Each structure stands twice: as C-alpha cells, then as structure tokens.
Amino acid sequence: MSKKTRHEPHEEHADESWLIPYADLLTLLLALFIVLYGMSSTDAKKFEEMSKAFSVALNGGVGVMDKSSVEGTDTNTPQDSSSQLQQQSGQSMSMAKKRSELMRQEQEDLEKLKKQMDNYIKVNGLSSQLDTKLNQSQLTITISDKALFASGDDTVKPESRKLAKAISVLLEGFPDYEVIVSGHTDNVPISNQQFDSNWDLSAGRALNFMKILLLNSKLDPRKFVSTGYGEYHPVASNSTDEGRSKNRRVEVSILRKYQSNTSSQQGIATTP
Template sequence: MSKKTRHEPHEEHADESWLLPYADLLTLLLALFLVLYAMSATDARKFEEMSEAFSIALTSGTGILDYNKTESSSSPPDTKDYKSTSPAIPKSSPDQRRAELMRQEQEDLERLKKQLDNYIKNSGLTSELSTQLNHSQLVITIRDNALFPSGEAVVKPEARKLAKAISQMLHKFPDYEIIVSGHTDDVPISNSRYPSNWDLSSDRALQFMKILLLNSELDPKRFMPIGYGEYHPIADNKTPAGRAKNRRVEVSIIRKYQDSATFTSVNE
C-alpha cells in the first residue's frame, strides 16, 4: 500500500496593496521637504535644482527608492561654486531720496540767486536790492524808496520794470511757495489811509505782489502777502540809515527741503 504524501496547506499571501499609497505618500513628503528646503536656500542655481527634483517626483511615476537611486547617481553639486549672476539693483532709501532732492533744490536756488545778482549789478541797483540764500529760503530784499513814495503803497511806475524782471525769473521755478512781506521802521504813522505801520506794510506787500502776478505764468495760489510792520528790523532804528534799511519789501522763495545742518547762507 503506497504512502500518500501529505501536503501542508500553504499560507495565503498577505495583502500588499497598501504599499502603493504608502510609497506615494512618502514621495509627496519628500517633494514637500525639497520645496521647503529650496525656499530657504539663497542660491538661485540650488533653487532650480530643487524645482527640477520636485517636478521629477510628481511626474516621473518613480517610487521613493528609484528616486533615491536617480539622485545618488549624480554627484551632489558644490554650492560654493554657484554665485548669483543677477546684478543687485540699488534701491534708494527715503533719506537718500530726500538728500538728492535737497541737493537739486540747492542748485536751483543758487542758479536763481545768480540770475538775480546779475540783473541787480547790470541794472545799477546794488544800493536798492540784495539777495540772501540761507537754510530756509532765498530772500530778495528791496528798499522801499525803490518801490513806493514815502508813506504810500502805490508802486512807482519805474518799479514795475523791476517787478516784471523778478516775475520772469520766478516763473522758471514754479513749484516754490512765495511770500511777499512788507516792513517799516518804528516811526509811528497815522493818517486817513494808514492808521498804523501794520496797515502800511500789509498794503505794500499786497500791491507789489499784484504787480508780480501780472505775469500769467505765475500761480497765484503759491503767493502770500504779509505785513510785519516794524517788528522784524534788520538794522538799528535809532539812526536814519538803520531806519532806511528797515523800510523794505522782501520776496522770499521758501525751500521745500530744509536742513540747517546741511545748508548755510551763501552770503555769509
């Protein structure tokens, strides 16, 4: 009687289908870390490599082991040899921009002062007109006897030519605020028209400003007349010469950018 061979029952193979999504999950995790690493790197070439690796991981269909083989087959790049070739684009800071604007403004006002000084010299008006450039403004000072009869605010006919010349120079610099101010000495005035030096100085500033604004190139909204009376003297009122200096009209071109530490008076 033949012996029957007894076969042990084979164990069923374990279900390995879970490996596929697991491998995909690992691939995606690797891609995520590669992107995070690339974002933190400062080297442009390194960023391109990481982007390439990310693209391969998502589109090639290779598993995590295959990708590691692909990566290890090529020698790692030496990041020390890679330097960004993009030139750095300098961006001016607000302080640098302001310094540049201040420099340009200084050049503009110096040019205007030179034009005025040449006009004063060529017209023989050095005793009646002067200019001064300081850290806050360019001031054109006109003695009152060059503009008005004594105690009046009507601009002399010959002074209109002076006002026209000044207005033509001012319209080349249209962005500046202009203050026209009237000043008197401290001798009280009281007549039917002007009860005080305040009134006289204010009217003189207004009348001269009106002559300037006959130039249609000038913007009236940038002009302002002010009467200071006798309260801003530039000389001693105790002498006739000092009082003559104090009776004046000033046309002030106000700086837009002021820095007393940077700009000093040109006339000093």
C-alpha cells in the same frame, strides 16, 4: 476516601517596577539626541527651540509637538524677520538717498535764481536798492522802499513796475516753490488818512507788489502769499536814519521745500 486535589503553588509575578525608570531613561536619551541634532545646525533659533524641548523633557509639561500651540500662532521664521528688516532698511536708505538728491537739486535751483537776480542787480546798477541772501530756509530778495514807494504810500511807482516784472520773469523758471511777499517799516508812527498804523502800510505795500508779480499769468497765485510785519522785524537799529532806511523794505522770499536739520539757523548765507 477521596483524594484531595493538590494545588501547585502559583508562581509569583516578576517585579516590573524597573520599567518606569527605564522608560524615563529612554525619554531622556531621545531628548538628548534631539538636542545634539539641533546643535549640529547653524540655525541659532532652532538650537534655542531644541534647548527648550530638552528642558520640557526634563521638567515635564508639554512636549515638543505641543510647543507651537502653547507659544502662539506666530509663524514668522528668523529668515522672514531678517528679510523684513533688510527690506525696511533698504526702503529707508532709498528714501534718504532720494531726499538727498532732491535737496541737492533744490540748492542748485536757488543758487541759479540768486545768480540771475544778482546779475540783474549789477547790470541795472541797483546794488544800493536790492540785495539777495540764500540761507538754510529760503532765498530772500530784499528791496528798499525807496525803490518802490513814495514816503508813506503803498502804491508802487510806475518806474518800479519794471523791477517787479523782471522778478516775476525770473520766478517763471521755478514754478514749484512757495513765495512770501512781506512788507516792513521802521518804528516811526505813521499818521495820515490812508493808514492807521505801520501794520497797514506794510501790509498794503506787500499786497500791491505781489499783485504786480501775479500779472504774469505764468505764475501760480496759489503759491503766493503777502503779509505785513510793520516795524516788528527790523534788520537794523531804528536809532539812526541809516538803520531806519534799511528797515523800510519789501522782501520776496522763495521758500525751500527740503530743509536740512540745521534749517533753524536763519541767516546763514551761502557764497554769493
């Protein structure tokens, strides 16, 4: 009778289910040490990144190594951004400082020209016929029509050409400024064969006076323009003879290139 082989019972496998929470615990510990390392740094940006990494480790999802691919390809560091802001701020301050210097130089130029013109007026006894005013937008030289023209005419008097020449010589020292020569009349309608309206008279006077200025070859015609305003820009009331006399005028305006924020405040004159 054959003996049956007796099989020893197999040993049961040990329960390994504890490995899963153990691995999770190690992962959490690793994430914790990463966060602690990040907190030891003074870089706020790095701390934020470590905090996000810790959140990822707790909640699942992409790991720290995959973070850059998820958030995009922006490689600018906080130091780069700070450097760019400082550079832009420096450029803005430099431009503001340069503009301020140019405005200061312009103010000196126009004050110098005004002083020269005022001196010419005083020396030649022309205070009743000429006036100057410097405001936030321009330097204006105002010339009475009696100093330049016969009544109802746009031809500059021969004796007045000397005045135009004197102004042109003063303008030589300021070649970079644009100049507007404008003609103005009172509101009394004109009626003759030469002019149909005050528009035509004022425009003709401005143009003819500008032509005399530009006989000076040192002046750049590209900087000059003439215009006629007729009766529509009065400086006094047209109800009196004195007011109408003030309104009949030619103005030579030297325009500022750099105007302040208050440039809209026309007529604010500086000290003579």
